Amino acid sequence: MSVNEQAAPGRVGDVRRRNLSLVLDSIAKTGDSKPSRAQLAAGTGLTKAAVSSLVADLVYSGLVSEVGLYRDGERGRPGQGLELNTRRGVVGMEINVDYLAVGLVDLGGALRFTSAIESHNRGLAPDAVMARLSALAAEAAAAASKEGIDILGGGLAVPGLVDERHNLVISAPNLHWEQEFLDPGALLEGAPLGVRLSNEANSAALGELWYGGGGQADFLYVSGEVGVGGGVIIGSELFMGPGGSAGELGHVVVHPDGPPCSCGGAGCLETFAGQEAIFQAARIPEGSLSERMAGLVAALESKEPGACKAVHDAGRYLGVALASSARLMDLEAVVLGGHFAELGDWLKPAVLEGLNRHAPGLLQSDDLRVSGLKHSGTLLGAAGQVIRSVIESPFELILAGKLAT
Structure with missing residues (x-):
């Protein structure tokens, strides 16, 4: 039959x-x-x-x-x-505080096309942000058409707590979004599998699991962007907790008397190790994200004291947060992504310093890894969740006529 x-x-x-x-x-x-x-x-x-x-x-x-x-x-x-079949693909998409990105991923996991733009999304209405992202999604669709790739569906990652079933962003403090409904499917009209909503850090963790090449079944992925996120992988599965908010490393308190955080608390890791916190501490001038990151890296390469101290302090506070996480969760490994990966050469020694001081012996140097995927991990993970759903349930999808022949 x-x-x-x-x-x-x-x-x-x-x-x-x-x-x-x-x-x-x-x-x-x-x-x-x-x-x-x-x-x-x-x-x-x-x-x-x-x-x-x-x-x-x-x-x-x-x-x-x-x-x-x-x-x-x-x-x-x-x-x-x-x-x-590399002629079938899924579009991964990401909304972050200061940029938008898309990537076309074929079923084999190859990133066939990617495009990103700087976009100041904090405080913007979701409809305005989605309209900007729609233009990027159209670029990905055009690239797929040019290469003869049929788009099956898409994945959209945002930096906040989401209710995937109802396409609801429950809370994204750095975007200033609360209880906002999105229409992800409108980004890829006609895609048979629709568009799946997910959390940015969780998607990046899954991207690392499936495409990072580390081969680890248990690890904590740390996402460094304007905010700091985390994704927990246990037994090669994403652990989200009963409320879906497991892994919120950026809001672990690392200094009881620290500055206020966007989450409403104070002294969170994000206020010391988030992208903007590092730029300010290093006195990197205002400008585009790419210009500021390039300026920070240049300052580190020239061993500018202010920049070196800013990154060292961020790494040390990250080490404090990881020490608590390691004791609580018996972590086997930690993977640094996002801007933490870009700053890995300078950041990792300070992270290990914090770990060794507050949790000696729990994590060794080899247990702290810098992701080779950097910012593409989120796109790969967002798309990969759709690809995995196809792999796990091909029978139902074929019967429903949702797959191109």
Whole structure:
């Protein structure tokens, strides 16, 4: 039976549903190796006949493509390699305080196109911000069309607590948004899987998990932007807590008598290690984000005392917050992203200093890693959540006619 026909009743349908996902996930996990049907059968424990039938459905649906010919051994016909179809893609999108960004990610996880603009979004109405982002999304759609890539859907990440089911931004203090409804689907009209709303730091953590290459199943991802966010990965799964706000590292108190924070509290890590806090402490002149970051890096490279102290202090306070987190959560590793990754060479020694002073022995130098994805992690994670939903439930999507053929 083909999955584009009526679903099989009861157990048979359930087995096929699971097996389609199993085969698709196995192809996804092999990366560049492009397994043959015989290799998939050996790896999954399914019969060769079953794998051939499942692969036929996945190829027909446009989720998998056949590439090349090679021999598994000296005898028999050459096998065809299989990969997630790079002619299918998802658009990752991000709203942050001072920029907007989009990226086109194919099903294999390659970032095929990216575009970003500086945009002062703090205090702007959501409709105005979404209108600006819509122009970038149109650029991604045009790039996909040029490369012959069908867009299945999108992911939108924002720096705040969100209710994904209702497309609601519950609270984004740095944007000054509270209880704001968005219409993410309008960014990619006609995309069969729609657009999924998520938290920026959580998306970046998932991007690191799936595309960062670290190979760790348990870690805390620290996102450095205007605010400071965190995403907790446990057993290769995102842990959000019952209210969806787990990982809010930026609002851990690191100085009881510190300055007020946008969250309404005081002395939060964000007030010492957020992007604007570092710029001000280093006395970097006003200007565009890229100009200010370039100025900070130049000052650090020339060992300007004020800049070095600003980054050192930010790293030390980050170390304090991580020390508390490590004791509370028994962390195995920490990954620094965003501007923390850009400043990694200067920041990491100070973070380790704070960790060693307040939590000696809990995290070693090798347990503190700088992300190689930098700012693209959020886009990859936002898109990757949609890609993973396809991998986990191809049967339902194909039956519903939501996948291009």
